Amino acid sequence: MQPDDDTYLLDNAWELARARFEGLEAASDAESIANLQQLGVAPGWACLEPGPGSGSIAAWLARAVAPGGRVVAVDLDPRHVPRDVPGLEVVQADLRTYELPDGHFDLVHTRAFLVHLPQREEVIARLARSLKPGGAALFEEPDWSTDAPEPEAPPEPAALYRRVMAGLMRLSRERGMADRFGLALPAAARRAGLVVRRTRAYTEVVQGGSASARFERLTYLQFQAMALAAGVAGPEEYRAFLDLFRDPAFSYVRPLICCVSATRP
Numbered sequence: 001m002q003p004d005d006d007t008y009l010l011d012n013a014w015e016l017a018r019a020r021f022e023g024l025e026a027a028s029d030a031e032s033i034a035n036l037q038q039l040g041v042a043p044g045w046a047c048l049e050p051g052p053g054s055g056s057i058a059a060w061l062a063r064a065v066a067p068g069g070r071v072v073a074v075d076l077d078p079r080h081v082p083r084d085v086p087g088l089e090v091v092q093a094d095l096r097t098y099e100l101p102d103g104h105f106d107l108v109h110t111r112a113f114l115v116h117l118p119q120r121e122e123v124i125a126r127l128a129r130s131l132k133p134g135g136a137a138l139f140e141e142p143d144w145s146t147d148a149p150e151p152e153a154p155p156e157p158a159a160l161y162r163r164v165m166a167g168l169m170r171l172s173r174e175r176g177m178a179d180r181f182g183l184a185l186p187a188a189a190r191r192a193g194l195v196v197r198r199t200r201a202y203t204e205v206v207q208g209g210s211a212s213a214r215f216e217r218l219t220y221l222q223f224q225a226m227a228l229a230a231g232v233a234g235p236e237e238y239r240a241f242l243d244l245f246r247d248p249a250f251s252y253v254r255p256l257i258c259c260v261s262a263t264r265p
């Protein structure tokens with residue numbers, strides 16, 4: 001994948017991709033499951049999970065909709081999604097061009113997916129049309145507006161964190177990621193013709209060494225070559241930045257995860 005390709009920036013073939021997804025799941029699954037339970041996911045439902053990563057939520061959904069239900073998990077590279085879960089169909093495809101049936105699904109769920117797609121507006125509209133009337137969407141997408149080191153962090157690591165994160169956000173924006181997308185989700189869902197039912201957001205004061213910090217460290221480790229090539233930081237500075245995520249004495253606020261439930265009228 002070329003850095004200027006407008007497709008997903010972080011390759012699932014990377015040797016630490018699975019560990020990265022496990023960090024994300026450890027940091028987010030409990031909230032996602034509570035949000036899905038709040039929607040009343042039930043046996044028999046047909047569900048769509050675009051961009052499942054390593055598929056913990058797709059697998060949870062498949063168990064929740066049994067008997068009689070079905071989950072379709074569509075990923076550019078679904079190599080980490082389990083293949084042995086009854087009711088879970090794994091599809092290798094680009095969701096931007098994958099043909100979706102009209103009025104078919106009871107539930108569509110995304111997490112940390114739309115934020116990466118420059119075509120997110122059209123994709124949400126297509127996801128909305130794939131829902132049955134009365135069907136529900138749950139979008140859980142990040143927003144970096146709260147991102148900051150803790151106020152009492154020593155000045156040097158705090159400045160390092162701010163400087164490198166600003167460069168990484170600039171780089172990600174240039175590649176089509178929308179770092180303020182989470183807060184724009186309710187409006188995007190309304191434009192797609194959905195009725196917004198519930199809007200929640202959560203974050204975490206992340207301590208270096210925790211599951212969330214592991215996920216973020218691996219994300220920025222995967223970005224390293226691109227970040228160095230773009231001049232975000234020098235190699236030593238970047239290494240010191242990555243080390244912050246392993247330092248239990250360093251804390252920062254994780255991006256806000258905005259969770260929007262909406263239904264098709």
Ligand SMILES: C[S@@+](CC[C@H](N)C(=O)[O-])C[C@H]1O[C@@H](n2cnc3c(N)ncnc32)[C@H](O)[C@@H]1O
Pocket residue numbers: 007008012021024025050051052053054055074075076077093094095096110111112113116117
């Ligand atoms: C940050 S991961 C999120 C994984 C999972 N949703 C989670 O929260 O644990 C984004 C996933 O979306 C997939 N993806 C990115 N662009 C895609 C596209 N255009 N079509 C299908 N999958 C895509 C990636 O391969 C990756 O598995």
